[in-house]
Each structure stands twice: as structure tokens, then as C-alpha cells.
Amino acid sequence: MQHPDEIKWPKADFSRVPLSVFNNADVFAREMERVFQGPVWNYLCLEAEIPNAGDYVVVYVGDKPVVVDRADDGSVHAFENRCAHKGTKLVRHNQGNVKNHTCIYHHWCYDLSGKLIGVPFQRGYDGKSGMPATFDKADHGLTTLEVATYGGVVFGSYRRDVEPLESYLDKPMRDYIDLTLGRPVEVLGYWRQRIPGNWKFYFENLMDSYHAGLLHQFQATFGISRSTQRGGSHMDKLKRHRIIYVHYGSDDTQAAKAGYGDAKVIDDTLKLNDTRMIEFIDEFRDGRSILMMTLFPNGFFQRLSNTLAARQIRPKSADEFELHWTVFGYQGDDPDLRQRRLLQNNMIGPAGLVSIEDGEVGALIQDVLGANPTANTVIEMGGTGPIVDPDSPLTEIPVRGFWRYYCHLMGFEPEGGAAWRP
Numbered sequence: 001m002q003h004p005d006e007i008k009w010p011k012a013d014f015s016r017v018p019l020s021v022f023n024n025a026d027v028f029a030r031e032m033e034r035v036f037q038g039p040v041w042n043y044l045c046l047e048a049e050i051p052n053a054g055d056y057v058v059v060y061v062g063d064k065p066v067v068v069d070r071a072d073d074g075s076v077h078a079f080e081n082r083c084a085h086k087g088t089k090l091v092r093h094n095q096g097n098v099k100n101h102t103c104i105y106h107h108w109c110y111d112l113s114g115k116l117i118g119v120p121f122q123r124g125y126d127g128k129s130g131m132p133a134t135f136d137k138a139d140h141g142l143t144t145l146e147v148a149t150y151g152g153v154v155f156g157s158y159r160r161d162v163e164p165l166e167s168y169l170d171k172p173m174r175d176y177i178d179l180t181l182g183r184p185v186e187v188l189g190y191w192r193q194r195i196p197g198n199w200k201f202y203f204e205n206l207m208d209s210y211h212a213g214l215l216h217q218f219q220a221t222f223g224i225s226r227s228t229q230r231g232g233s234h235m236d237k238l239k240r241h242r243i244i245y246v247h248y249g250s251d252d253t254q255a256a257k258a259g260y261g262d263a264k265v266i267d268d269t270l271k272l273n274d275t276r277m278i279e280f281i282d283e284f285r286d287g288r289s290i291l292m293m294t295l296f297p298n299g300f301f302q303r304l305s306n307t308l309a310a311r312q313i314r315p316k317s318a319d320e321f322e323l324h325w326t327v328f329g330y331q332g333d334d335p336d337l338r339q340r341r342l343l344q345n346n347m348i349g350p351a352g353l354v355s356i357e358d359g360e361v362g363a364l365i366q367d368v369l370g371a372n373p374t375a376n377t378v379i380e381m382g383g384t385g386p387i388v389d390p391d392s393p394l395t396e397i398p399v400r401g402f403w404r405y406y407c408h409l410m411g412f413e414p415e416g417g418a419a420w421r422p
Contacts, residue, residue, distance in 0.1 A: 002373075004030055009414035014403040015384045016376040022198040023369045027410075028318040034409050035297050036062030036315075041148065041155040041168050043299025043312055044068050044078060046326060048152060048185040054097040054112065060314035060322070061156060061298070066145065067091050067101070068154060071112040076149060078156040079114035079142035090142070114142035151177035152185060153310075169295070170236035176243055176293045179284065180301060180308070184331040188342070191325040193350035197362030199313050199321040200406075205358050206294040207398040209233065209244045210381045213265070215361065218353045220265045222278040224305055225290045226251060228259040231393035239387045239401030240296035246393055248280050248289035276343050280305050283337070294398075296405060304354070306337065307344045319366050323359070325349055379403075 002020055004027050010016045021027050036042060042061045045068050049057050056069035058081055065081035067090070083090045083103040090103050090110070100117065102109045109118035116137040124130025145156035148165040151174070155165055166174060195202065205211065213220045213227030220226050231246035251259075257266050272278065280289045283306065291303040300311040308329060314322040325348070329341050347354040382395030387404065390397045407413065 001026065004410070004412075007412065009407065009412055010376060011384075012414045012416055013384050013387070014400040014407070014414070015379045017379065017403055019369055019375050019377065020373050022200060023318050023366070023373075025318050028315070030410060031315070032062040032064075034411070035406065036064075037158040038409050039157075039159045039162050040297055040409075041157050041162060041165055041295075042297065043295055043310070044147075044154040044156045046152060046181075046185060046187065046310060046328065047076070047149060047154055048187055048328065049095070049326065050076065050154075052097065054099060055095075056091065056098065056101075057095040058091055058093070059312060059324070061145070061158070063315050063317075065089070066156065068147075068156070069098075069101075069112050075113075076147050076154055077113045078145040078147050078154075080144075082143070083108055084116065084140045084142055110142055114144045116140045116142075150174065152181045153177060170238075170241065172234040172243055173236055173241050173293060173295065176291070176301070180291070180293075180303060185328045186331045186333075188327045188329055188345075190327065191323075191349040193323050193359060194316075194320060195323060195359045195362050196320055197359075197366040198318060199315040201362045201365050202313060202321065202323070202358065203294070203297070203402060204399050205361065206292075206300050207242050207402050208396050209246075209393040209398075210396050211361075212244075212246075212290075212393065214263065215357050216354045217265055217267060218270075218347065219304075220256075220260075221267050221270050222272075223249070223251075223253065223256075224278060224280070224347075225393070226256050226266075227394050228256040229393065231290070232389065232391040233395065233398050234389055235387075235398055235401055238405055239398070240405040241294060242398040242401065243293045244290060244393065244398075245288045245292075246290035247287050248282070249287075274343065276340055277346065278305070279340070281337065281340065296402065302348070304347060305344050306341050307348055308341065309345075309348060323350075 001024055007018050007020050044059050045057050050070045053070055053072045056067055059066050066078050067081045068078045070076055081091050085106055085108045088103050088105045090101055100109050100111055107120045111117050122131050145158055148155050150165055212225050225246045228251040229246050230250035234243045289305050293301045298313040302309050310326045312324045379396045379399050382390050382397040387401045
């Protein structure tokens with residue numbers, strides 16, 4: 001296995017990626033430190049998941065389990081799910097409501113901000129034993145994260161010097177959150193899935209709209225998203241985040257079939273018994289059946305037709321990650337729209353008519369990585385050179401933006417020097 005510093009990046013515009021970064025345990029360990037615990041804001045949860053004092057959810061930042069909760073004063077806190085005494089898992093349920101967090105092992109007790117407030121028999125009993133006189137509970141709180149919220153979304157960072165959240169998101173991403181979460185949200189449910197692949201393949205997939213009208217035959221056949229439709233991408237100032245959009249009905253089936261040519265993707269023989277699955281209601285009045293936002297390093301927010309969901313990437317090892325979905329609608333949705341959201345949610349999730357294919361592709365890639373460890377992937381759809389906002393869904397340009405920022409954090413530099421540094 002190559003040492004991370006021996007891995008070579010052959011192109012300064014990041015149009016080549018060495019396959020060795022996808023199955024290297026040492027690279028994975030560096031990612032957990034420099035990316036997920038680096039100068040970034042990680043997506044944690046929606047505020048709608050913790051509306052009341054004492055509400056909590058357990059999430060992940062990289063491979064570290066983190067508790068997010070709301071204190072009595074309404075403030076939101078995040079800390080590692082690990083007792084400061086013996087390292088025991090502190091919170092054992094995925095979500096709930098508590099007055100405090102007490103470890104099952106020795107009953108050390110923490111308040112909702114992560115401060116240690118109780119140690120049984122701290123002074124011993126009957127004049128015997130106890131903790132040393134120098135023991136101070138203030139020195140033994142939980143490992144906390146910086147927390148900030150924007151538009152009902154909770155973010156966390158291990159770095160105290162991380163840039164302000166609004167600057168990190170940048171205007172296009174803030175505009176997306178304002179639009180998509182600009183009204184009271186109601187959580188409809190959750191999915192979790194384990195994918196036997198590297199987390200970066202999935203992040204690439206989220207930045208890559210080239211595959212969307214090819215891999216996903218369901219949405220191409222029924223016109224939800226096709227490579228022949230009008231669309232494009234917006235990125236932040238550092239090209240680490242990306243929004244993809246596609247305009248519904250901006251092509252027709254015959255023109256699309258001609259455009260696809262010999263690529264047998266559109267299948268007229270496929271029929272639906274319930275057409276509400278593909279009936280798009282333009283509730284945002286922007287004509288976009290696809291509007292999806294990817295946030296470096298672990299977050300994704302989707303509008304796929306009338307489905308709404310957030311996804312969190314949770315790396316487990318170099319060859320496995322977990323994907324956590326939070327499906328939501330809006331408070332006050334009329335019954336027909338609510339039913340339509342629930343029906344269209346069959347397109348997403350681990351067994352979704354669309355999303356199932358993304359997980360399978362990651363597994364197919366991981367399965368053959370060892371066959372040619374010195375090979376590179378090719379990222380040229382949409383052009384090479386400068387990383388700019390593309391005006392077509394047929395593009396991989398944002399994928400290169402992801403790799404550029406990733407390499408900056410990881411200390412990887414292409415041969416001949418990078419074309420850009422933050």
C-alpha cells in the first residue's frame with residue numbers, strides 16, 4: 001500500500017484522479033483528520049429534528065459519532081458520543097428527549113451542552129476513597145464541536161478558527177437553503193444504508209450530473225431528468241460545493257431519443273400503473289424538476305420532482321460508508337401534495353427506483369480497484385482547464401472542483417504544481 005505522500009496526481013486541472021486514493025487505509029485516516037476535522041463545516045442535522053429542549057439525534061462527522069441536542073435555553077450543541085471517563089458510548093439511541101446524558105457504565109452525568117455535572121461517589125463514602133482533591137469536573141467535559149445554523153440546518157466543525165458559516169456556504173448555497181428550507185419543515189422519516197464502496201466515489205457521484213440521464217433509466221424514460229434537457233450548475237467561490245438544476249419539459253421524447261442515439265436508455269415499453277410518480281407539481285414556480293445541492297464534505301439536499309430530503313455521508317473505512325437520509329415535507333402541505341411526496345419517495349432511498357443505482361455503482365467500482373492500482377480516472381466531460389459553472393447537465397466540471405479542494409486539505413499537489421490554491 002502506497003504511503004499517501006507517494007500518490008501522484010498527474011493533471012494540474014484535476015481531470016485525472018489516481019485510483020489508489022479510494023482503497024488506501026492511510027489515506028482514509030488522513031481524511032478523517034484533515035477533511036472532516038479540518039477547516040470545514042460538516043452537515044449535522046435539521047433543526048426540525050430537535051425542536052424542543054432535550055431533543056437529541058446521533059449523527060456522524062467522518063467516522064466519529066456525534067450527539068446534537070437542544071438545551072433548555074434553545075441553544076444547539078454538538079459533542080462526541082463518548083464518555084470522558086472510559087470512552088463508553090454515551091448515548092445509545094439514535095434520537096430521543098432527555099434532561100441530561102448519563103453514561104450507563106459509571107453514571108457520569110453531562111448536561112445538554114456536554115459539561116460534566118455529576119460523578120457518583122466523587123468524595124468517596126464514609127470518609128474513604130473518592131476522586132483526588134484536585135479532580136475538577138470542569139476539566140472532564142465531552143469533546144465539543146463548534147456549532148452554527150443557517151436556515152434551519154445545523155452544521156458542526158472541529159476547528160475553532162473555521163471561517164464563518166455564511167462565508168463557507170457562499171451565496172448560491174445560502175440562496176438554495178433560503179428557498180428549499182424557507183418554510184417550516186416536517187420530518188417524514190429516515191433511511192440508512194451501508195454501501196461497500198469509498199465515500200469519495202459517492203461524493204463524486206453527487207457532483208456529477210453526466211451520469212444522471214444515463215445510469216438512471218427511470219428518470220430518463222419518464223422525462224424527470226435527461227441529458228437532453230436544459231440545465232446547469234452553480235458552485236461556490238472555491239468550487240467545493242455545487243448546485244445542479246434541470247428544467248422539466250425542456251425537451252420532448254422524440255428529440256431526446258434522437259439525442260441519445262444508440263444509448264438504449266429511454267424505454268417506451270415501461271409503463272406506470274400510478275402516474276403520480278412522474279407528475280411534477282411546480283410548487284416553487286421555477287420549472288426545475290431537479291434542484292440538488294452538494295455541500296463539502298458530507299451533505300446533500302435534494303429536490304427530485306416533489307421529493308425533499310437531506311443526505312449525510314458517514315465514512316466507516318476506506319471501502320465502506322453509510323448513507324443517512326432524512327426525508328421531509330413542509331408543515332401545512334395539502335393532503336394531495338403530501339401523498340404525492342410519499343409516493344415519489346419510492347424513487348429515492350436504498351431501494352429507490354433511481355437511487356438504488358448510485359449505491360450499486362459505488363460497489364462495482366470498489367470491487368475491481370485492486371486490479372490496476374496505478375490507473376487514473378478520466379474527468380473531462382464538459383471540458384478541461386478552468387473550473388467554471390457549466391451551462392449543461394452533461395458535465396463533470398464540478399467533480400474537478402471537489403478534487404481540487406480535497407487535495408488542498410489533504411496536502412496532495414499535482415505534478416508540476418496545482419493550477420490553483422486557496
